[in-house]
Amino acid sequence: MRVSIFTEPHRGATYDELLRAAQHAEAAGFEGFFRADHYLPMHDSDGYPGPTDSWVTLGAMARETSTIRLGTLLTCATFRHPAVTAISVAQVDQMSGGRIDFGLGAGWFGKEHEAYGIPFHTPKQRFDLLEEQLAVITGLWSAPSRFSYSGRHYQLIDAPALPKPVQQPGPPVIVGGRGKKRTPQLAARFADEFNLPFTPVGQSAAQYARVAEACEQYGRTKPPLVLSVGLAVACGRTGAEAKRRQEAMDESSALPPEGTITGTPEQVVDQIAKYAEIGATRVYVRLRDLGDLDHLDLLAAEVLPHLP
Numbered sequence: 001m002r003v004s005i006f007t008e009p010h011r012g013a014t015y016d017e018l019l020r021a022a023q024h025a026e027a028a029g030f031e032g033f034f035r036a037d038h039y040l041p042m043h044d045s046d047g048y049p050g051p052t053d054s055w056v057t058l059g060a061m062a063r064e065t066s067t068i069r070l071g072t073l074l075t076c077a078t079f080r081h082p083a084v085t086a087i088s089v090a091q092v093d094q095m096s097g098g099r100i101d102f103g104l105g106a107g108w109f110g111k112e113h114e115a116y117g118i119p120f121h122t123p124k125q126r127f128d129l130l131e132e133q134l135a136v137i138t139g140l141w142s143a144p145s146r147f148s149y150s151g152r153h154y155q156l157i158d159a160p161a162l163p164k165p166v167q168q169p170g171p172p173v174i175v176g177g178r179g180k181k182r183t184p185q186l187a188a189r190f191a192d193e194f195n196l197p198f199t200p201v202g203q204s205a206a207q208y209a210r211v212a213e214a215c216e217q218y219g220r221t222k223p224p225l226v227l228s229v230g231l232a233v234a235c236g237r238t239g240a241e242a243k244r245r246q247e248a249m250d251e252s253s254a255l256p257p258e259g260t261i262t263g264t265p266e267q268v269v270d271q272i273a274k275y276a277e278i279g280a281t282r283v284y285v286r287l288r289d290l291g292d293l294d295h296l297d298l299l300a301a302e303v304l305p306h307l308p
Contacts, residue, residue, distance in 0.1 A: 001276055001307040004032030005296070006073055006230055006284040009052050011041045015060065017290045018052070022061055024293050025068060028300035032069035032101065033061070034284060037076045040112035055088045062096035070096060073195060073230060073284060074105030074176060077129050078118060082136035082154060090141060090165040098166030103174035103195065104137070106130040127182050129153055134173070134190040141170030174228075178203070180210060188214035193226035193282065200259060204229060205278040228282035229275050232260040235268045235298055245295060249288050265302035276308040283307075 005025045009018060022033040037054040058070050070092075075085065085104075093100040106126040107113070113120040121129070132151040140147050143161040165171055175187040176195030184207070187194040194211050196204050208227050215225065232249055236242030246262045261271045272283060285299065 001272065001280075002031045002282045003299075003304055003307065004034055004069065004282070004284050005030050006034045006036070006286045007290065008036045008038070008286070008288070009057070010036060010038035011043070011288075012048050012050075013052065013290055014049055015052055015057060018057060019061060019064055021287060021290045021293065021296070022065055022068065022070075024296055026065050028296050029304065030068065030296070030300065032071065032284075033065075034071045034073045034101070034103070037072050037074060037079065038109060038112060039079075040109065040115055042109065055085075055092060058100070059088075059092045059095055062092050062099070065096075065099075067099075069099045069101055071101035071171075071174070072103045073197070074103035074174065076107040077104055077133045078107040078113065078120065078126060082133040083140065083156060083159060085133070086137040086140040087163065089137070089171060090163045093165035093167060093171050094163060096166075100165070100167070100171040101174060101193070102137075102171045103176065104130065104134060105175070105177060127179075127186075131182075131186060134175075134186060138170055138173065138190060141165055142168070172226075176228075178207060180207075184211040184214035185218070187211055187225060188218045188220050191225060192223065193228055195228045195230060195282075195284070197230040198232055198259070198286075199229065201274045201278060204275065204280070208279055226282055227279045228284065229280045230284040230286060231272065231275075232286045232288075233268060233272075233299070234260050234262040235265060235295065235303060237264065237298065239264070245289075245292070265298065265306070268299075268303050269306045272303075273308055 025033050039051040054072050089102050110120050132153050136149050136154055140161045146158045147161040149156040172192040174193045174195050175191035177183045234242050234245035242262050246260050249260055261268055
């Protein structure tokens, strides 16, 4: 199992807090440090100190870390023009020396779009935008010279297709979600990794099967898709410590209900191993409290070495 840390800065976090957690995760031996791409918290809060932009943050982190992979779960397609996104991510990949993983999603949180005057569209329209964005972004990264594209939503004419990312044909692309039809299809066509956010094992297995069917439908055999899962984890040396960390996660939210993997290191290992049994090879552990670096140390010392 490859294990990365996932954070949600829209709940309230400064760049300095994010950097401190990322550098600590790097020193502790985690593979990656990923952040959400949102501009509003999803629970009742003023969100102090306010949102941070995902790619501005990751660009700065790229220069202040050296080995840990960096990325998004997931960049919101409605926030940015795909050509701008392609340029930004390619530049950050250069700045990091080729350590970027790029997650892209259709967007779902209408309230943040309303707050900032960003067009939200219908679910179908958002997935149409996502499909074209994936084509444009991967096309700009991989084109040998200039790149043109004619779609319903985006038109590019002789774009220079620069800068080029260090990783070729581009940073690994992550597509994820619980959608039963278009999400697996887009993953099969464009992605290197398919991710499920905070989904029980049984539902995860069913969605992984849909992704496998989509890969067969589009004749994809190589490279195989990496299967991953985001997990809310509350680990403690004792049951009381684990419960304290779980309680910090229990708050009302616009998100669907999420199960939390709670317990001692041994219990956490056993629960994560169930995802390995259905094919997941990468885990994103959500770090809710950026100041709880002891949680990172406990996971690194007592969980990571014992995972499949």
